[in-house]
Amino acid sequence: MEKVRIVEVGPRDGLQNEKQAIPTATKLELIERLAAAGLRDIEATSFVSPKWVPQMADHAEIMAGLQRRPGVNYPVLAPNLKGFEAAVAAGVTEVAVFAAASEAFSQKNINCSIAESINRFAPVFEAARQHGVKVRGYVSCVVACPYDGAIAPDKVAEVAARLHDLGSYEVSLGDTIGAGTPASVLRMLEAVATKVPVAQLAGHYHDTYGMAAANVYASYQFGVRVFDSSVAGLGGCPYAKGATGNVATEDVVYLLQGLGADTGVDLQRLVDCGAWISEQLGRAPQSRVTRALLAKQPAANGA
Ligand SMILES: CC(C)(COP(=O)([O-])OP(=O)([O-])OC[C@H]1O[C@@H](n2cnc3c(N)ncnc32)[C@H](O)[C@@H]1OP(=O)([O-])[O-])[C@@H](O)C(=O)NCCC(=O)NCCSC(=O)C[C@@](C)(O)CC(=O)[O-]
Incomplete structure (x- = not known):
């Protein structure tokens, strides 16, 4: 059976843009429920400036409060x-550094050019080697940028190659504004794969235009075996107006199960987790799979 690794980014990418205060205890319970559902890579928080992303200001408390399970990784962002x-x-x-394939997005997101960001990451890779810490690299705006428009696949390949050469064990390709279609995502993957082995690539697709599951499928057919997703489709980017959350983890698991792939995730427990965090946030789950499966469950009052 084909194995696929899912990197759950809900506690970080999913919650970073929430305007309402979310108690640290709720975030910790979310992480624990995700681990109980079988997720083995759960991006827990970001060590970014609390002035830029206030929702992630409790990063140290999150790491101190985790019930670390053997076999589960809890990576974080570090700019x-x-x-x-x-x-x-x-x-x-494990940390993730994050660059962009668009100059304007780089400036808005991390207040520096792409070249400057790479210079800032170099000492992070060096320190990570000394501490035995794994580093993942992200590239944002791999299809389009909210400020610069369409992004050339070769530019994405160039930035992905820089992150790979610096020592990223994997490069995650972010369609930050969810504008990609299978055709544009495949053009991008073809360019990146000339510089970074496909086995070291991950797809990170937002669902703004409803194309994210199709983009996961196209990437899977291309050979990608790692996908980032967010339970209940939580999320949105602070520096990409109107962009919605990541593809929902429930939808990715359902899709991959249908393809006969093994994600190690218990779909029913994941659906329950998606329903729970959506209730905590006072909204309906964005996952179509969760909505469909919840509609089939008998109501709690027997109605
Ligand atoms: C990168 C910086 C810090 C540059 O921000 P800056 O203002 O240029 O940084 P600076 O070095 O000039 O420092 C300014 C202040 O920030 C502090 N500072 C400096 N660094 C840190 C740090 N690590 N943690 C905490 N504090 C920090 C520093 O100490 C100083 O404090 P002050 O003296 O003013 O009190 C800022 O722009 C920032 O934090 N940006 C974060 C943006 C962010 O988190 N965006 C969302 C994540 S990326 C994403 O979602 C996309 C992704 C990955 O999911 C993929 C996709 O979908 O595309």
Whole structure:
């Protein structure tokens, strides 16, 4: 059976843009429920500036409060050495640096050019090697940018190659505004695959235009075996107006199960987790699979 690794980004990408205060205990319970559903890579938080992303300001408390399960990774975002050092002090064993394929998005998101961001990441990779910490690289705006429009596949390949050469064990390709279609995503993957082995690529697709599951399918057919997703489709990017959440993890698991792939995730437990966090946030789950399966369940009052 084909194995597919799902990187659950709900607690980070999913919650980072929430305007309402979310108690740290709720975030920790979400992470625990995701682990109980079988997720083995759960992006827990971000060691970024609390002035830029206030929702992630409790990063140290999150890492201190985790019920670490054997076999589960809890990676975090770290945009620079300051974030890396704080993450390591909090007991993190894997970080992700994040670059963009668009100059305007790089400026809005991390306040520097693409070249400057790579220069900031270099010491993070160096320090990570010394501490035995794994580093994942993200590229944002791999299809389109909210400010610069369409992005050339070769530009994505160039940035992905830089992150790979610096020492990323994997490069996650972010369709930040969810504008991609299978055709544009495949053009992008073809370009990136000339520089980074497909086995070291991940698809990170947002669902703004309802294309994310189709993009996962196209990428799977291309050979990608790692996908980032967010339970209940939580999310939206603070620096990409109107962009919706990631593809819902429930929808990815259902799709991959239908293809006969093994994700190690218990779909029913995941659906229950999606329903639970949606209730905590006071909204309906964005996952079509969760809505369909919940509609089939008998109501709690027997009606
Ligand atoms: C990168 C910076 C820090 C540059 O921000 P800056 O203002 O240029 O940084 P600076 O080095 O000039 O420092 C300014 C202040 O920030 C502090 N600072 C500096 N670094 C840190 C840190 N690590 N943690 C905490 N504090 C920090 C620093 O100490 C200083 O504090 P002050 O003296 O003013 O009190 C800022 O722009 C930032 O934090 N940006 C984060 C943006 C972000 O988190 N975006 C969302 C994640 S990316 C994403 O969602 C896309 C992705 C990955 O999911 C893929 C996709 O879908 O595309």
